[in-house]
Amino acid sequence: MDAILECRGIEKSFGGVHALKKVNFSLHPGEVHALVGENGAGKSTLIKIISGALSQDRGEIFYLEKPVIIGSPRKAQDIGISTVYQEPLIYRELSVLENIFLGREIKTRMGNIDWTEEEKKARSLFESLQIAPHFIKQPMRDLSVGLQQLALIAKALVYEAKVIIFDEPTAILTEHETERLFEIIQKLKERKVGIIYISHRLEEIFRIADRVTIMRDGEVVGEHLVGDINRSKIVELMAGRLLVEEINHLGKKGEKPILTVKNLTRKGRYYDIHFDVYPGEILGFSGLVGSGRTDIAQTLFGLIKPDNGEIVYQGKTISFSSPEEAMANGIAYLPEDRKVQGLFHILSTSFNISVTVLKEISSRMGIVHNSQEKELGKKFVKELAIKAPSLDSKVYSLSGGNQQKVVLAKWLGVNPQILMLDEPTRGVDVTSKSEIHHMIASLAEKGIAVIIISSELPEILKLADRVIVMHEGHITGVFEDQDITSENLVRAATGERMLKTKGSSIEEKNL
Amino acid sequence: MTANLQIVMKRREFTVLGLILVLMVIFSLSTEKFMSVSNLSNLLLQLSGVAISAIGMTMVIITGGIDVSVGSILGMASVVAGKLLMAGSSFVIVVLSAIATGFGIGILNGIIISYGNVPPIIVTLGMMSMMRALMFQVLGGRWVSGIPPDIRIIGLGKWLGIPLSMWITAVLVILFSYFLSSRPTGRAIYAIGNNPEAARVSGVNLARTILIVYSLTGLLVGFAGLIYVARTGIVQTNTGSGFELEVIAAVMLGGTSVFGGKGTVIGSLLGAVLVGIIKNGMVLMNVPALSEGLVIGVLILISVMIDLIRSRGESL
């Protein structure tokens, strides 16, 4: 049968970053085509192009054998390409029925909304999917996430979707809901709907997909029928053979851990977390976005309260209730989203650098010593080679790399004992990236305990002395020395339990 | 059946209705005058202006906005109606001009908010003072009184013992309930308040819908201004000042959330009745009129708190 959707030679760049390189992708009616790859491999960019949220720089998309320019999510929906997002786009206070039909109402001859007709249609839709439609008059907010998702699938069918894109649909579902979703996907296949299915759970792909496309670094590195491939081959393709030049730092790892985390649990975020951090080491946290890495860092930083467990820092059990407190005790956290969590855009470079250390550079009455502030700014501009016209330059006028250096400077100023870096080089140019990496290594040399959270495998491989891998809130692997390989990290990140390495204190407790 | 009953009982309208009944019992037990025909019809007369304006404010707040200029729109419409009546214009001209005045001001609000992207509180605050100045200019600092009696039929006339203005209110409430519940544009108003991004993707024209909402609010308040003139027969420079608070209070008490996306015209009508009864009862019980702002302000805060507690409870 011919393809409903075909992408040929799609290219896309963001600034200097080549996100998609000559990507080909096709979808047949009644087929589930899985799309897999590490974070940053280019899946989301491709999906955004297909669903109209972005447009490609080069390449063509054929829909029902005709070339199309999709252009907007609205247009995509209108021509029959619907997306079920991970975080559903819903109207909380409106009924399920209305969520399905809003923007595409069935009208009476008078132009009124024909509620009876809409209800009839929705009921028959749900019944054809073998779901009892008892909930269609309830407001969306009263539904579980699983039911909300079903409503959005029904919405896609109202729009007569021929292509439905599922973006990690099971990430938020319970086991039971997942089963039901798979049954519905089966029904959709019978209706000859083509499905693009993104998931990090490889076992799901073997259950429901017909074909799988594997992406890495913006390229398609393999397209196989599911019957022709096995799990380890997929992992191998996802990981690739990364040639990474390691940065060695000479610092000695301390004898005693500076921080020990025991039994830490926060329901819905992470479970039963154990690990130690030593002064002078770089500890990597790998795994997918949303696997609980960031939540753990934010817990140590006083932003999230754990339900259970113990954090021992410098020999004392601690529980910080605010970042203020964590900072005062020498813990720093560079957040993952520079734009939202890191920068004060409309304020000066010097403000952004000094904001965390105002207490140290001010008198007891709270008066800031301008000269000290300026010196601090100058010092970091020099040390981190920040390119800014002046210290008074507003941060929004700097490049991404320089902005990131400013955020880094803000945290270096507090002279932390533990420095947690969440995606420290996201959206940063190559030169700045390398500079930041060397900076991180030299910090460890000075005896700081560095925790680096990164979705980029090369970054972890390059810097980390030890790596903890997380999957859906659990630690699934701890690796050291020669065990830190891209394949091991990807296997653990996709959910294989690999806690079999020697030497770490975690392993004993977990086995 | 019991499930349905529970849903009804959980609704905000039901709580407000209950509160109204409780207050009516209290006031009729503590003052003899409350239940008298003249007091009740006076009460209905007074609250019709608030109720009609509250219809518009309900839509505004559902989109997540606010309109503090309704008091001055009411004033301006009254001035126009009063001046024309004094000049001997015909009934139809007067009615149309008053409504057109409100509509025009509403359109102006709507354009600056939707296309100029200026926060509603700023636009309507600015509009309020401009309108007050304009009213002063037109009136020259004097009152308009001795308005010809034929217009007063809207305010004082009765049908089946119920003031005409209340009948008009009822018609408008039904009309706008229908608009908000059955017309695609009406539902788009809710969609914007719930999730503007999703609404945009579903093809809702955000700017146009916002413009419609503020324009219709102006129109409705223009109508309320007409009723005001017809009822009191007097227009002065400060006519309608403080009126916005009563309207906002009625809408919020009626269950429309300041966080947007939720609310009904019926709820706001009940809210207007509640505010009206409180004001009326306070007068009858000799509570000084001065504490009106105090009571209404506190009521507004209480109803936001209820919303907050309710939405927190859900998210847990």
Added chain:
Amino acid sequence: MKNIGSHIVENRVLFLLVLFLILFGVFAFSVKGFFTYYNLTNMTQYGVELGLLALAEMLVILSGGAGIDLSVGSMLTIVAMIIGVLIGRAGFNPSLAILIGLISGSAMGYANGFLVAYPKIPPFIVTLASLYVYKSLAMIISVDPRFGPNPMPVSNFPETFYFIGQHRIGGLPFQVLFIFIPVVLILMFLMNRTVLGRHLYGVGSNETAAIFSGINVKKIRVIVYTLSGLLSALAGWVITSRIASARPDIGTGYELQAITIAVLGGVSIKGGEGTAGGVVLSIAIITMLYNGMQLAGIHQIWQLGSLGLVLVGSVLLNQILYNRRKF
């Protein structure tokens, strides 16, 4: 790479200066009695109360989170009444009464701040409600049972009480020299040189980043609204002393003027941007505008009316400047 941001700020001050000079020129040439030493020094006293409220509004709007304080006029009124009733009817020592007034103003501001920061009620709702609550309380306080149930102004103050509002030094009003200028200097110092000031700008420009930088956002919010109450209370004291009467309707409409002056002075309604210098210039312009209009015989309601236009116009201007930037 030119530095666009600071240019806009510079332009704003420049823009205001030019506006000031033009207005000054127009009034000096066309309005009789404007360009006299007496008028120029005398009119400054009228800017004090409004100026204090505008500075209060500046702090609140600067702190971001859709910050706005609609209750400044009511807080001014109620403090005026508290001071008036305590001195005029209860016979308190003026200093004590003033102190009580200032404390009550701060407490009312604190209540606003608390409701904004902790239960997170939108500021326009909190302060709209408190506008009416405080106004209503002011009227209740003003009732003198000896003369029936109606609100009554208080005007029997001892002579010493008028000192602050009516005394002059070298023609310059006392309240300008000893209240307004010191307040401006303190605020400038606070905003530019202290940790609190930095935190204020930080919270205003990006609340999330402020939380992640260890700034106590709630505390800053509460402080800002409390200061707004204190500044309104100061204005309430000064105005009572100047007009020798505490009136229960005195602050009506002030909120609009205060917000307008702050916004015209370059305070961004989105928060995080604005300077005391810009606001002071804006106060000067508006004060002069009022004075010129008054001398030219234009009714004062038009002061308010034109301000409404200025408010919407200057927010539009700020918005356009803001949109031109790239993030």
